[in-house]
Amino acid sequence: MLTFYHAPLSRSGRVHWLLHELDVPFETVRCDIPRQDGSGARDPRNPHPEGKVPALTHDGALVTESAAIMLYLTDLFPDRGLGIAPGEPERGAYLTWLFWYGAVVEPVYIAEVLGVADHPVAQASFRDRDAVAARLIDALGGRDWLMGERFTAADILLCSPYLYFPDATPDHPAVRDWIARCTARPACRAAAEQD
Numbered sequence: 001m002l003t004f005y006h007a008p009l010s011r012s013g014r015v016h017w018l019l020h021e022l023d024v025p026f027e028t029v030r031c032d033i034p035r036q037d038g039s040g041a042r043d044p045r046n047p048h049p050e051g052k053v054p055a056l057t058h059d060g061a062l063v064t065e066s067a068a069i070m071l072y073l074t075d076l077f078p079d080r081g082l083g084i085a086p087g088e089p090e091r092g093a094y095l096t097w098l099f100w101y102g103a104v105v106e107p108v109y110i111a112e113v114l115g116v117a118d119h120p121v122a123q124a125s126f127r128d129r130d131a132v133a134a135r136l137i138d139a140l141g142g143r144d145w146l147m148g149e150r151f152t153a154a155d156i157l158l159c160s161p162y163l164y165f166p167d168a169t170p171d172h173p174a175v176r177d178w179i180a181r182c183t184a185r186p187a188c189r190a191a192a193e194q195d
């Protein structure tokens with residue numbers, strides 16, 4: 001049994017979208033979370049150790065962190081074709097996109113919000129929004145999806161910040177067209193409509 005701990009208009013939206021893409025049964029617990037405007041509060045039903053969303057339990061076992069949840073789900077349902085399975089030649093590239101997102105992309109944009117994007121430590125550790133854009137543009141040149149012919153959870157995760165912060169979208173047709181392809185998917189719309 002899959003139980004998804006979710007708060008609309010938060011980082012759990014991308015996991016909600018993936019669950020719709022997978023088309024598997026799951027139960028949703030809509031959680032309250034503390035919001036940056038001071039509203040909301042930690043929800044005692046949420047098993048995340050810090051009270052954040054997304055969180056997922058599978059037969060009682062807890063998974064947190066968007067990329068880990070996505071990898072867990074796409075490995076759990078390999079027949080749905082939304083991940084790259086161990087042993088496939090593209091597995092390494094798939095893992096790279098998922099981990100790069102959490103380890104580099106979010107820190108790059110957060111460093112900008114904090115006004116420290118030019119700090120030598122931020123540059124050395126993460127680079128900057130131009131480097132993020134260059135990686136995406138390079139991957140999407142002449143390809144529909146990050147993994148080439150196959151739409152995967154990596155597309156959901158990597159496009160997710162630009163759905164909430166369109167002004168941060170790299171200004172390049174390959175990226176804009178990719179986001180349009182992603183958001184045109186019925187599962188993306190279904191998840192958004194439910195929220």
Ligand SMILES: N[C@@H](CCC(=O)N[C@@H](CS)C(=O)NCC(=O)O)C(=O)O
Pocket residue numbers: 009010011012033034035050051052053054064065066067102
């Ligand atoms: N790196 C985590 C971030 C999760 C996260 O920060 N979620 C926010 C919502 S966008 C949250 O639950 N905040 C509540 C809090 O700060 O207590 C992931 O991607 O899963």
